[in-house]
Amino acid sequence: MTKILVAGFKGRMGATATHMVLKNADFELVGVYDPIATEKDLAEITEFAGQHAPVFNQLEATLAAKPEIWIDFTIPKAAVANTQFALEHQISPVVGTTGFTADDIKNLQALAKQQKVGGLIAPNFSLSAVLMMQFSKQAAKYFPDVEIIEMHHDNKLDAPSGTAIKTAEMLAAVRGDKPQGNPDEKESIPGARGANYAGVRIHSVRLPGLIAHQQVQFGGIGEGLTIRQDTYDRESFMTGVALACRKVRATDQLYDGLEYLL
Ligand SMILES: NC(=O)C1=CN([C@@H]2O[C@H](COP(=O)(O)OP(=O)(O)OC[C@H]3O[C@@H](n4cnc5c(N)ncnc54)[C@H](OP(=O)(O)O)[C@@H]3O)[C@@H](O)[C@H]2O)C=CC1
Numbered sequence: 001m002t003k004i005l006v007a008g009f010k011g012r013m014g015a016t017a018t019h020m021v022l023k024n025a026d027f028e029l030v031g032v033y034d035p036i037a038t039e040k041d042l043a044e045i046t047e048f049a050g051q052h053a054p055v056f057n058q059l060e061a062t063l064a065a066k067p068e069i070w071i072d073f074t075i076p077k078a079a080v081a082n083t084q085f086a087l088e089h090q091i092s093p094v095v096g097t098t099g100f101t102a103d104d105i106k107n108l109q110a111l112a113k114q115q116k117v118g119g120l121i122a123p124n125f126s127l128s129a130v131l132m133m134q135f136s137k138q139a140a141k142y143f144p145d146v147e148i149i150e151m152h153h154d155n156k157l158d159a160p161s162g163t164a165i166k167t168a169e170m171l172a173a174v175r176g177d178k179p180q181g182n183p184d185e186k187e188s189i190p191g192a193r194g195a196n197y198a199g200v201r202i203h204s205v206r207l208p209g210l211i212a213h214q215q216v217q218f219g220g221i222g223e224g225l226t227i228r229q230d231t232y233d234r235e236s237f238m239t240g241v242a243l244a245c246r247k248v249r250a251t252d253q254l255y256d257g258l259e260y261l262l
Pocket residue numbers: 007008009010011012013014033034035036073074075076078095096097098099122123124125126158162237
């Protein structure tokens with residue numbers, strides 16, 4: 001059985017991941033972590049009644065549970081330090097928290113290599129999102145004029161989403177740095193044209209009722225192509241999280257995208 005610890009277990013994603021670990025017979029939930037948790041046992045929380053696992057509120061204390069995998073759905077500021085902590089202690093990180101900078105990832109990859117520990121940082125664990133990004137990259141070869149519209153629930157802290165940033169990076173690898181729109185355009189209200197990543201505009205919508213959705217919209221002469229992905233339930237991320245938990249121990253590097261493990 002693979003011994004797993006979940007950081008951020010009270011959050012929307014952390015709680016879903018905790019249920020996923022409990023449901024899989026080849027996984028053992030050895031602990032959960034939240035620095036402000038006051039409970040001692042997971043079962044004290046109503047939605048986990050009857051499910052026992054130690055609750056940790058100190059990073060160092062988690063080592064007593066001897067986790068092999070560290071699942072992280074927390075906040076960017078914490079997740080970078082958590083991932084570093086996991087790697088330093090030979091625990092494989094499976095990180096879904098978004099907001100890592102390119103430098104954060106580079107430094108953590110160097111640490112993973114030095115420690116010979118495998119892991120994954122993925123801005124999106126859903127298969128449809130991975131395909132949406134790959135199809136978009138393919139389309140950008142023929143349609144370099146493109147904008148991204150990402151739409152999320154209104155409790156999301158970061159904008160643009162990690163998925164939108166990764167999509168923009170993948171588009172830039174194909175289309176280069178090319179400004180989108182009229183070179184003489186002026187914003188009469190600042191922000192009207194969205195964020196700018198290598199010339200690709202990213203528009204972030206935040207509304208109640210949404211979970212996670214993204215539209216990559218290409219324009220050509222007299223034609224258009226829209227590649228859209230919709231997340232209707234956070235369960236959809238769990239196939240990818242479980243797959244990563246099963247595969248990362250067999251590698252000795254820190255990957256930055258679920259596609260590397262599929
Ligand atoms: N990769 C993917 O497929 C997906 C990634 N995400 C990303 O996952 C992250 C979490 O999203 P979501 O679950 O919606 O957010 P939530 O706000 O629901 O959950 C975040 C949790 O992290 C806890 N937390 C805060 N600080 C720390 C810390 N230092 N150590 C451990 N836990 C901490 C919070 O606890 P408290 O409230 O007590 O402060 C909270 O329970 C976001 O970055 C989001 O973008 C989301 C969906 C899919």
